[in-house]
Amino acid sequence: MGQNAPHRKLDMLPPSRENVETIEILKQTNRSTAALAELKGIAKTIPNQAMLINAIVLQEAKDSSEIENIITTQDELYKALTVNKSKVSAETKEVVNYRKAIFHGFDIVKTQGFLRVNNIVSIQQELIDNTAGIRSMPGTVLKNDQTGEIVYTPPQEKTEILDLLSNFMNYFNQNHDDLSPLINLAILHYQFESIHPFYDGNGRTGRILNILYLILNDLIDVPILYLSSYIIENKAAYYRLLNQTNRTGKWEEWVMFILKAVELTANGTISRINNINNLLDKTILKVQTRSPKIYKKELVELLFEQPYSKIDFVVRKLNVERKAASRYLRELEKIGIVESQKVGRETLYINKELIEVLKK
Ligand SMILES: Nc1ncnc2c1ncn2[C@@H]1O[C@H](COP(=O)(O)OP(=O)(O)OP(=O)(O)O)[C@@H](O)[C@H]1O
Ligand SMILES: [Mg+2]
Numbered sequence: 001m002g003q004n005a006p007h008r009k010l011d012m013l014p015p016s017r018e019n020v021e022t023i024e025i026l027k028q029t030n031r032s033t034a035a036l037a038e039l040k041g042i043a044k045t046i047p048n049q050a051m052l053i054n055a056i057v058l059q060e061a062k063d064s065s066e067i068e069n070i071i072t073t074q075d076e077l078y079k080a081l082t083v084n085k086s087k088v089s090a091e092t093k094e095v096v097n098y099r100k101a102i103f104h105g106f107d108i109v110k111t112q113g114f115l116r117v118n119n120i121v122s123i124q125q126e127l128i129d130n131t132a133g134i135r136s137m138p139g140t141v142l143k144n145d146q147t148g149e150i151v152y153t154p155p156q157e158k159t160e161i162l163d164l165l166s167n168f169m170n171y172f173n174q175n176h177d178d179l180s181p182l183i184n185l186a187i188l189h190y191q192f193e194s195i196h197p198f199y200d201g202n203g204r205t206g207r208i209l210n211i212l213y214l215i216l217n218d219l220i221d222v223p224i225l226y227l228s229s230y231i232i233e234n235k236a237a238y239y240r241l242l243n244q245t246n247r248t249g250k251w252e253e254w255v256m257f258i259l260k261a262v263e264l265t266a267n268g269t270i271s272r273i274n275n276i277n278n279l280l281d282k283t284i285l286k287v288q289t290r291s292p293k294i295y296k297k298e299l300v301e302l303l304f305e306q307p308y309s310k311i312d313f314v315v316r317k318l319n320v321e322r323k324a325a326s327r328y329l330r331e332l333e334k335i336g337i338v339e340s341q342k343v344g345r346e347t348l349y350i351n352k353e354l355i356e357v358l359k360k
Contacts, residue, residue: 004177007152010164010194013171013187017305018306019184019251026088028259029180033074035266036182042270049222051304052081054359056224056269057277061099063228067235070279074355078308083346094127098204101126105212106223108160115212117165120197123208128201134161135199142196146238151239152246154196164195172213181217185210186258190245206230214342225269230261280304283337283353290335294328307351307358 062221063074064075080088080096088096105123117251123131138156143149155161168191176184176314211223228279230237234257280300287295301310313345314325329349332338338349 005247007243007284008249009144010155010191010246011249012164012167013191013250015187015251019249020187020308021179022252025183025252025255028256028263029182032182032259032263032266034181035270036214037218038227039225039266039270039273042273043220043222044052048272048301048305051280052224052276052299053149053222053275054305055307055354056226056272057099059358060226060228061095061102063226064204065095066092066223067203067228072245074359079343079348079356082306082310082348083343084306097127097129099220101112101204102208102223102350103207106215109216111213114216115209117169118167118207120169120205124198124205125203126200127204132199134158134165134197140196140199149350151243152194154194154322161195161197163261164191165197168192168195171217172209177330181213181219182259183185183255183261184228185213185262187251187253188213189258190242190254193242224273226266227258227261227265229268232262272357272360275360276304276354279353279357286334286335293330294331299328299332302350303332303351304354307354309349309351310336311344332354334356 019167039081043049043052057080058077062072062074065072070091072095076089076092076093098199103124104126105119108119108123112119125131125133135156136158140156141150141156142152144151144152168188171184171191172188189206189210192200192209196202198205207226207228210227211220211225214220214225215223234267237257237317241257243253245251283303284295284297284300287300296318298317299314300348302313309329311322311325311329314328318325318328320328329340329347331337333340333349337351339352340351341348
């Protein structure tokens with residue numbers, strides 16, 4: 001079916017069963033489910049969950065914003081988070097907002113156990129600094145980035161958007177004993193993007209909904225599985241398959257795309273966790289042998305929770321005086337664990353090796 005054929009009117013969920021449960025899909029679902037279960041298990045073995053979540057969520061905020069061409073550097077991002085009132089670019093601010101929006105969503109699912117349309121609106125508002133909310137004016141169309149041609153026109157009437165959203169929300173919160181949650185993830189992501197309820201931020205909001213769905217369905221306990229970097233690497237296919245599903249109403253290739261994304265990303269995240277963990281062990285050993293007098297496990301862990309650290313953090317974490325905290329950090333610099341850098345009046349101590357590991 002040609003990419004240029006007109007697209008269909010968006011259907012309500014659910015799609016027909018045979019459309020989303022082909023043999024290929026079921027086989028891939030098994031592989032993806034296994035990879036995700038392994039990730040869930042490995043994540044559980046990390047004693048310091050804050051360290052794990054901080055690192056991965058920040059990387060995701062950066063990747064996901066990059067899809068929208070919001071580019072910031074790791075360095076600027078960490079500085080924005082570490083130094084009060086440091087001057088940050090608009091781009092960095094958006095990435096910081098994205099991170100806030102993830103934690104906001106995580107909070108809601110943890111306390112409430114399901115999602116409401118209003119919650120999605122509040123997640124999107126964290127991302128985009130305005131209160132426009134759900135589209136009420138017609139005119140939003142999706143264009144091909146390169147050619148400028150209109151590829152998809154989402155529903156225009158507010159009542160229709162609200163009906164579709166309420167149908168989406170029911171499906172999102174429903175217990176589907178019979179259909180794999182990973183297949184549902186693919187269905188839900190397509191549906192949300194096609195409803196396109198906001199003027200902007202639909203992609204980023206939809207990618208946050210993905211992780212919240214996995215958490216609600218117990219496929220993962222903490223927000224550490226993100227498809228954004230896979231989407232960046234396979235951007236053309238991602239758009240092509242959204243388009244194709246708009247036009248044909250056939251789901252198989254789209255569902256396969258998301259399932260593969262889950263499998264590969266879960267495996268990638270497992271090796272990233274292993275790398276972080278190995279570096280943590282190595283660092284502990286180094287401090288123990290080179291500076292046994294200042295060694296404390298919490299001190300080393302802090303450098304992993306906050307790859308850009310500062311005296312205040314040490315004071316709070318270890319409950320010590322500023323003088324002692326400053327001495328510890330200088331000692332850690334001496335033995336090559338961190339590198340200091342002045343930013344305004346603040347001195348930051350950067351865990352460079354960790355930054356390298358996180359970039360991979
Ligand atoms: N043909 C299509 N059908 C449905 N959804 C589409 C289609 N093409 C693109 N999209 C979705 O629209 C999103 C972009 O929408 P929007 O600009 O509102 O979101 P964003 O978060 O600002 O951008 P981005 O996703 O690029 O970061 C894409 O991420 C994609 O998921
Ligand atoms: Mg946009």
